[in-house]
Amino acid sequence: MATYVLRRLLWMVPTLFGITLLLFGVLRLAPGDPATVRFGAAMAAGGGGSAQGGDIESAIAKFRKKYHLDDPWYVQYGVWVANTARLDFGTEFNRPNVEVIDELGRRILVTLPLALLATLLSYLIAVPLGILSAVQQRSRADKLVTLLLFVLYSLPTFWVGLMLILVFGKTGLDLLPVIGLHDKDASQLSGWPYARDMLLHLVLPVATLTYGGLAYLSRQMRVGMLDTIRLDYIRTARAKGVPESQVVLKHALRNSLIPIITVFANILPILISGSLIVEAVFGIPGMGLYAYEGLQKRDYPIVLATTTLSAVMTMLGILLSDLLYAVVDPRISYD
Amino acid sequence: MTEPTAPAAPAYSKDYWDLVLDQLRRRPSVWISLALLALLYATAIYAPLLAGDRPLLLSATNAVSYGKAQRSISGIVLGFKGLVESGAPAEKLAQERAGIAQRVETMLEQLGPGDRAVPEELLARVDEAVAAAGRGDAEAAKTAAAAAGELARRVKNELAVPAPGAAAEPGQTVVLRERTTFPAFDAVDRLELYFMGLWLLVMGWPLWNRAVNGLLLRGDRERIRRARRKKALVLVLLPLLPLAVWRGGAESALSTSPYKLGLTGGEIAAARVVLPPVPFGLAEQNDGEFFRPPTWRQDAEISEEGEYVRGARANRAATIEGFRPPPRPVDVLAGEPPRNAPQRHPLGTDSVGRDLLARMIWGGRVSLQVGLVSTLFLAVIGTIVGALAGFYGGKIDLLLSRVIEIFQCFPPLFLILIIVAFIGPSLMTIMVVLGLTRWTGVARLVRGEFLRLRTLDFVVASEALGVRRRRTIFRHVLPNAIGPVLVISTFSVASGILIESTLSFLGFGVSLPIPSWGSLLTESASAEYWWIQIFPGLMIFLTVTLYNLLGEGVADALDPRQKI
Numbered sequence: 001m002a003t004y005v006l007r008r009l010l011w012m013v014p015t016l017f018g019i020t021l022l023l024f025g026v027l028r029l030a031p032g033d034p035a036t037v038r039f040g041a042a043m044a045a046g047g048g049g050s051a052q053g054g055d056i057e058s059a060i061a062k063f064r065k066k067y068h069l070d071d072p073w074y075v076q077y078g079v080w081v082a083n084t085a086r087l088d089f090g091t092e093f094n095r096p097n098v099e100v101i102d103e104l105g106r107r108i109l110v111t112l113p114l115a116l117l118a119t120l121l122s123y124l125i126a127v128p129l130g131i132l133s134a135v136q137q138r139s140r141a142d143k144l145v146t147l148l149l150f151v152l153y154s155l156p157t158f159w160v161g162l163m164l165i166l167v168f169g170k171t172g173l174d175l176l177p178v179i180g181l182h183d184k185d186a187s188q189l190s191g192w193p194y195a196r197d198m199l200l201h202l203v204l205p206v207a208t209l210t211y212g213g214l215a216y217l218s219r220q221m222r223v224g225m226l227d228t229i230r231l232d233y234i235r236t237a238r239a240k241g242v243p244e245s246q247v248v249l250k251h252a253l254r255n256s257l258i259p260i261i262t263v264f265a266n267i268l269p270i271l272i273s274g275s276l277i278v279e280a281v282f283g284i285p286g287m288g289l290y291a292y293e294g295l296q297k298r299d300y301p302i303v304l305a306t307t308t309l310s311a312v313m314t315m316l317g318i319l320l321s322d323l324l325y326a327v328v329d330p331r332i333s334y335d
Numbered sequence: 336m337t338e339p340t341a342p343a344a345p346a347y348s349k350d351y352w353d354l355v356l357d358q359l360r361r362r363p364s365v366w367i368s369l370a371l372l373a374l375l376y377a378t379a380i381y382a383p384l385l386a387g388d389r390p391l392l393l394s395a396t397n398a399v400s401y402g403k404a405q406r407s408i409s410g411i412v413l414g415f416k417g418l419v420e421s422g423a424p425a426e427k428l429a430q431e432r433a434g435i436a437q438r439v440e441t442m443l444e445q446l447g448p449g450d451r452a453v454p455e456e457l458l459a460r461v462d463e464a465v466a467a468a469g470r471g472d473a474e475a476a477k478t479a480a481a482a483a484g485e486l487a488r489r490v491k492n493e494l495a496v497p498a499p500g501a502a503a504e505p506g507q508t509v510v511l512r513e514r515t516t517f518p519a520f521d522a523v524d525r526l527e528l529y530f531m532g533l534w535l536l537v538m539g540w541p542l543w544n545r546a547v548n549g550l551l552l553r554g555d556r557e558r559i560r561r562a563r564r565k566k567a568l569v570l571v572l573l574p575l576l577p578l579a580v581w582r583g584g585a586e587s588a589l590s591t592s593p594y595k596l597g598l599t600g601g602e603i604a605a606a607r608v609v610l611p612p613v614p615f616g617l618a619e620q621n622d623g624e625f626f627r628p629p630t631w632r633q634d635a636e637i638s639e640e641g642e643y644v645r646g647a648r649a650n651r652a653a654t655i656e657g658f659r660p661p662p663r664p665v666d667v668l669a670g671e672p673p674r675n676a677p678q679r680h681p682l683g684t685d686s687v688g689r690d691l692l693a694r695m696i697w698g699g700r701v702s703l704q705v706g707l708v709s710t711l712f713l714a715v716i717g718t719i720v721g722a723l724a725g726f727y728g729g730k731i732d733l734l735l736s737r738v739i740e741i742f743q744c745f746p747p748l749f750l751i752l753i754i755v756a757f758i759g760p761s762l763m764t765i766m767v768v769l770g771l772t773r774w775t776g777v778a779r780l781v782r783g784e785f786l787r788l789r790t791l792d793f794v795v796a797s798e799a800l801g802v803r804r805r806r807t808i809f810r811h812v813l814p815n816a817i818g819p820v821l822v823i824s825t826f827s828v829a830s831g832i833l834i835e836s837t838l839s840f841l842g843f844g845v846s847l848p849i850p851s852w853g854s855l856l857t858e859s860a861s862a863e864y865w866w867i868q869i870f871p872g873l874m875i876f877l878t879v880t881l882y883n884l885l886g887e888g889v890a891d892a893l894d895p896r897q898k899i
Binding site: 014015018019022023026027029030031150151153154155156157158159162163165166169170171172269276277280291292295296298303307310311314315318 | 737738740741743744745746748749750752753754756757758759829833836837840841842843856862863865868869872875876879880883884887
C-alpha cells in the first residue's frame with residue numbers, strides 16, 4: 001500500500017510540471033505583459049508629468065527585475081517553480097504588501113465550512129433518495145425523483161443562485177440575506193447571534209452548492225443499490241425471511257455505498273473551482289472568489305497560485321478516491 | 336419425397352443503424368426532444384424573418400427619395416453644362432455624370448412607363464456629351480449638354496409630385512409607381528441563406544424521406560439502405576443551389592433600419608407592408624420604454640406622458656432621487672403593437688428599451704452555435720487522440736495518456752476562465768477554448784473502445800489480410816466506436832451551452848454584436864428587473880434539458896445493456 005501511494009505521488013510530479021507549463025504557456029500567449037497590467041493605470045494617469053513618469057519607470061524596472069520579466073520564459077518558470085516548492089507564491093500585484101499564501105489561508109477558512117456543509121447535506125439527501133428510487137424502481141415515486149434530479153442537473157448553477165436571490169431576497173419574500181457572509185454590523189455581535197447571522201447568510205449558498213452534487217450523487221446511489229439488490233446474497237437473505245427493510249438497510253446498503261463513498265474525494269477540488277460560481281453569485285470572500293478576482297484583475301501571482309493549488313487538490317482527490325476504494329472494498333488491493 | 340420448395344425471398348437483415356433507428360423510434364423522449372430542438376434551431380436560423388425592424392414585404396411609393404432626386408437634378412445638369420462649355424477634362428465630367436445617373440436611377444425606379452422617356456433621354460444626352468468630350472469633339476459635347484439642360488428643365492417642371500399629404504397642383508400628372516421590395520431578405524447573407532435552405536430540408540425530412548422511399552425506391556429496404564449516403568449528400572448540397580443567384584447581404588441585420596420611421600412619418604407611403612412577427616430590431620432602442628416589465632402584466636401600463644400607471648414604478652420618488660431618467664412618451668412606430676398591448680413586449684425590455692424577445696431570438700444563434708461548434712472541435716480532437724493512443728498502444732499511448740491526465744487535472748471551468756480572461760473573449764476564442772479543454776472525455780472513451788476492439792477477430796483478420804493500418808482504423812475500428820462518441824457529444828453540447836452562459840455571467844463572455852442568452856441574462860443584476868434574469872435563463876435551461884434528454888435516449892438506444 002505504501003509503495004503504491006508513493007508511486008502515485010511520484011507520478012504526480014510530471015503531471016504537475018505539465019500543468020504548470022501549460023499554465024505558463026497560456027499566460028505568456030496573452031497579449032500585454034504583467035508590467036503593463038500592473039502599471040497600466042498609473043502610466044495612463046501620470047503619462048504627462050515627467051517627474052512622476054520617471055518614478056513610474058523606475059518602479060517598472062524594479063518590478064520587471066523582481067518577477068524576472070526580462071529573462072527568457074524558462075528562467076521565469078524555474079524561479080517560479082523554486083519559489084512555489086517553498087510555498088512562496090509571492091505578493092499580489094495590486095496589493096504589494098499582501099502575501100498570496102496568507103490570503104489563501106484566510107480564504108480557505110471561509111470556503112471550507114461552505115464546501116463541507118454542502119457535501120454533508122448532499123450526502124444526507126442523496127442517499128435516502130437513491131435508496132428510495134432504487135427500491136421502488138419504476139414506481140411513480142422513482143419516476144418523479146428521477147425527473148426532478150434530471151431537471152436539477154440541467155439548471156445553470158449561477159442561475160439557480162440568481163433565482164434564489166429573487167425569491168428569498170429583498171424584492172421577493174425578504175426572508176434571507178443574500179450577499180456576503182455577515183451583516184454590516186455583525187462585528188458587534190458575539191456568540192449565538194453572530195453564529196445565527198452567519199448561518200442565515202450561508203443558507204442560500206449552501207443550497208446552491210448542494211443541488212448540483214445532489215443530482216449526481218443520488219443517481220450513483222440508485223445505480224449502486226440496483227446493482228447490489230440483484231446479487232445472490234440478497235436473495236439468500238430474503239429467502240431466509242429477513243424483513244425487507246432489514247435487507248435493504250443492513251445487507252444491501254453497505255455494499256451499495258461503495259461507489260458514492262469514493263466520490264467523496266471530489267470535495268477537494270470543489271474547495272476552489274466548484275465554489276467559484278456560488279461565491280461569485282453571493283459575494284462570499286472565499287477561495288473561489290479570490291481566484292475570480294485574480295482573473296478579473298489579471299493578477300498573475302493569484303492566478304498561478306489558485307490554479308496550481310486546485311490542480312494539486314484534483315490530483316490528490318483522484319488518488320484519495322482510489323485509496324478509498326481499497327478501504328471500503330477489501331476485495332480491491334493495490335499491493 | 337418432399338416437394339422442393341421455392342427458394343425463399345432473401346430476408347432483409349437489419350444492420351447496426353437500422354437497429355439503432357428502431358430503438359430511437361421507440362423512445363418518445365428522443366423524438367420529442369429532437370423535434371423541439373429542431374424548432375429551437377429554426378428560430379435561431381430564421382431570426383431575421385422572425386424578429387427585426389425590416390419589413391418582410393413592402394409595397395410602397397417613396398415620395399421623399401423621388402422628390403429629392405427630381406428637384407436636385409436640374410441644378411446638377413446645369414453645373415454639368417457649365418463644365419462642358421468651359422472645356423473641363425473628361426474625368427471631371429464622368430464624376431458629374433455618376434451623380435446624375437444615380438438620381439435618374441432613383442426616379443426611374445418609381446416612374447411608370449409613360450413618364451420614363453424624359454429622364455432616360457436626359458441620361459443618354461449626358462452620356463453623349465461625356466463621350467464627345469472624351470473624343471475631343473467640343474462642339475458635339477456642347478450641343479449634347481445643351482439638349483441635356485433642356486431636358487433637365489422639363490424634368491423639373493413636368494415630373495414633380497405632390498409632397499406627402501399635400502394635394503396635387505394643376506399640371507402635376509405624375510403618379511409614382513409602387514415598388515415591391517423585401518428588405519428583411521436584403522439583410523440575409525449567403526451563409527444564412529444556406530442554413531435557411533438546409534433547415535427547410537431538415538425540418539421537412541419526415542415528408543420527403545417518406546416520399547423518396549415510397550415513390551423512387553419503391554419501399555425496397557436494400558435500396559433504401561444504399562441510398563442513405565446519397566440522401567445525406569443531397570441534403571447538404573441542395574441548399575447550395577440558391578446561393579448561385581443570391582446577391583443579398585447588402586444590409587447588416589445588426590443595425591437599425593429606417594423603414595419603420597419612414598412609414599410612421601408618411602415619407603414611405605405603403606400600400607402593403609408585412610413586418611416580422613416580432614417587429615423589433617436586435618439593436619432597436621426605445622428611450623421611453625427602458626426596463627419595461629412584460630407588457631401582459633398590470634404594472635407595465637404606461638400613460639400617454641410616458642409614466643407608469645401602477646406598481647412601484649408609478650412612484651416618482653425614485654426618479655427625483657436621480658436613480659432613473661425622467662419618463663418620456665413612448666414612440667409607437669408603424670407596424671408595432673399599440674403602447675399598452677400585451678403583445679408589445681411580451682418578455683419586457685432592457686436598459687435602453689430593446690425588446691427582450693427579439694434579442695432572445697437572435698441570442699439563440701450564439702448560444703446554440705457555441706454549444707455545437709465547440710462540441711465538433713472536442714469530438715474531432717478527442718477521437719483522433721483516443722484512436723492514436725488506443726490503436727498503437729505502447730509509448731504513444733503512455734505519452735497521450737499523460738497529456739489527457741494533465742488536461743483532466745485542470746478543473747475544466749478554471750482553464751477556460753484563465754484562457755478567456757487573459758487572451759480575451761470573442762466568439763471564436765470561446766468556441767475553440769471550449770473544444771480544446773474538454774476533449775479528454777471523448778479521448779478516454781475512444782481509447783478504451785480501441786483497446787477493446789483491436790484484439791477482436793475482425794481487426795486481427797483485417798491486419799492479417801494486409802489492409803493498411805489507416806484503413807483498418809478508419810474503416811473497421813472507428814465506426815464501432817462512434818456510438819459512444821455520439822452520446823458524449825450530445826451531453827457536451829449541453830454542458831457547452833451551460834459553460835458559455837457561466838462565462839457570460841462571470842463577465843468573460845461575448846456580448847457584441849449579437850448577445851448570447853447568457854450575456855442577455857446578465858444585463859441586469861437587479862432583482863427589480865426580474866424578467867431579464869428569468870426568461871433567457873429559462874431558454875438555457877430548456878435547451879440543456881432537451882440535449883440531456885436526447886443524450887440519455889441515444890445512450891439507451893445504442894447500448895441496451897446500460898438500461899437499468
